[in-house]
Amino acid sequence: MDKNEQLSRRGFVAGSAAAGTVAALAGTVPAFAKGKKKAADGKVRARAAFDASGELKPFEFERRPMGDDDIVIDIKFASVCHSDIHQERGDWGPQQYPQVPGHEIVGIVSAVGRNVTTFKVGDRAGVGCMVDSCMDCPSCDHGEEHYCQKGKTLFTYGYPDEREATGITQGGYSSRIVVRDHFAVHIPDHISLQEAAPLLCAGITTYSPIMQANFDVGDKVGVVGIGGLGHLAVKLAVAKGAEVVAFTTSPSKVADIESWGAKAVVVDGPEALGPHRATLDWVISTIPVKYDVAAYASVVKPHGTFTQVGMPDGFSLTVNAIALSMSRVKFNASLIGGIPETQEVVHFCADNRVVPDIQLITADEITAAWVKVQNKEARYRYVIDAATF
Ligand SMILES: [Zn+2]
Numbered sequence: 001m002d003k004n005e006q007l008s009r010r011g012f013v014a015g016s017a018a019a020g021t022v023a024a025l026a027g028t029v030p031a032f033a034k035g036k037k038k039a040a041d042g043k044v045r046a047r048a049a050f051d052a053s054g055e056l057k058p059f060e061f062e063r064r065p066m067g068d069d070d071i072v073i074d075i076k077f078a079s080v081c082h083s084d085i086h087q088e089r090g091d092w093g094p095q096q097y098p099q100v101p102g103h104e105i106v107g108i109v110s111a112v113g114r115n116v117t118t119f120k121v122g123d124r125a126g127v128g129c130m131v132d133s134c135m136d137c138p139s140c141d142h143g144e145e146h147y148c149q150k151g152k153t154l155f156t157y158g159y160p161d162e163r164e165a166t167g168i169t170q171g172g173y174s175s176r177i178v179v180r181d182h183f184a185v186h187i188p189d190h191i192s193l194q195e196a197a198p199l200l201c202a203g204i205t206t207y208s209p210i211m212q213a214n215f216d217v218g219d220k221v222g223v224v225g226i227g228g229l230g231h232l233a234v235k236l237a238v239a240k241g242a243e244v245v246a247f248t249t250s251p252s253k254v255a256d257i258e259s260w261g262a263k264a265v266v267v268d269g270p271e272a273l274g275p276h277r278a279t280l281d282w283v284i285s286t287i288p289v290k291y292d293v294a295a296y297a298s299v300v301k302p303h304g305t306f307t308q309v310g311m312p313d314g315f316s317l318t319v320n321a322i323a324l325s326m327s328r329v330k331f332n333a334s335l336i337g338g339i340p341e342t343q344e345v346v347h348f349c350a351d352n353r354v355v356p357d358i359q360l361i362t363a364d365e366i367t368a369a370w371v372k373v374q375n376k377e378a379r380y381r382y383v384i385d386a387a388t389f
């Protein structure tokens with residue numbers, strides 16, 4: 001792929017975000033020369049898992065050198081996703097350690113490669129769940145890099161990457177990241193960096209299926225599981241005009257959920273969902289553990305859709321076929337979202353003041369925060385101050 005092809009492809013998938021910036025950033029070459037030296041210097045400070053215990057410890061490592069299409073981001077905040085815990089604890093399969101988790105990453109661009117036109121030093125930037133893909137298949141061409149048809153989606157941590165000294169990608173619980181420019185998004189000035197961080201996974205993971213569902217204003221939308229993803233799903237669906245019904249097993253979350261604009265909060269377990277049967281147009285489930293899928297799917301009206309985004313142990317759910325069949329509900333699942341849509345959700349949330357409820361923590365508090373996430377005590381996203389790595 002030559003440079004022009006690259007630019008036109010980037011222009012297509014990034015849409016209007018790229019159009020105005022190409023000309024504005026014409027002066028980036030001197031910054032590149034200055035920045036490259038900085039990127040090559042010194043080790044990255046991080047917190048890593050060294051085994052499946054769930055304990056995070058200090059770790060220093062070298063990032064791969066910045067290439068011509070890369071940018072370097074000095075990380076300011078990284079937030080805690082339940083996926084970080086699942087992966088490092090080996091719930092989804094054996095892992096290589098030390099491994100630095102974190103795929104909700106925001107910071108300031110400190111260097112750009114010579115081909116980079118869409119970022120300049122000093123820009124506010126974010127990185128989510130992936131850092132590269134083939135960029136040359138139909139999915140990648142259409143901004144769905146997470147569904148790369150050549151299987152080249154490179155996820156942000158724990159995936160083989162021969163360019164890295166550690167042999168795997170290393171995530172955002174760290175002081176600096178090197179990423180291909182296409183896989184970073186701009187963070188506008190009218191949202192704080194710490195509030196923007198959770199949008200990079202929790203935000204896009206709920207926004208993308210909400211946009212796919214394409215419900216009408218006034219439609220009844222259910223959100224099952226009100227943690228990091230679920231609380232953003234409630235806020236996003238409310239912002240899109242839905243009448244939201246939230247399903248939680250935590251009575252202590254009811255007042256919060258109502259304050260976000262939900263019309264009703266159901267705290268009954270799956271055995272008590274009968275009265276809600278066939279009442280909702282669309283339901284999204286963020287539950288990241290095994291649960292009674294068919295019971296919750298039964299609250300969708302016949303021919304409606306039930307979308308799973310939470311990822312349980314082993315990535316597996318068991319579905320009672322007869323219960324599901326009696327509901328005549330379409331069951332589907334959704335994985336994060338592409339880069340153009342990730343940029344879109346960041347702008348949507350900044351423009352509409354849809355922001356996560358966050359709690360700032362230090363690097364030394366991550367291990368305890370992980371326990372609280374697992375115990376449903378998070379309210380609702382822990383954001384790590386990267387200055388404490
Ligand atoms: Zn995540």
Ligand SMILES: [Zn+2]
Nearest residue numbers: 134137140148
């Ligand atoms: Zn591809």
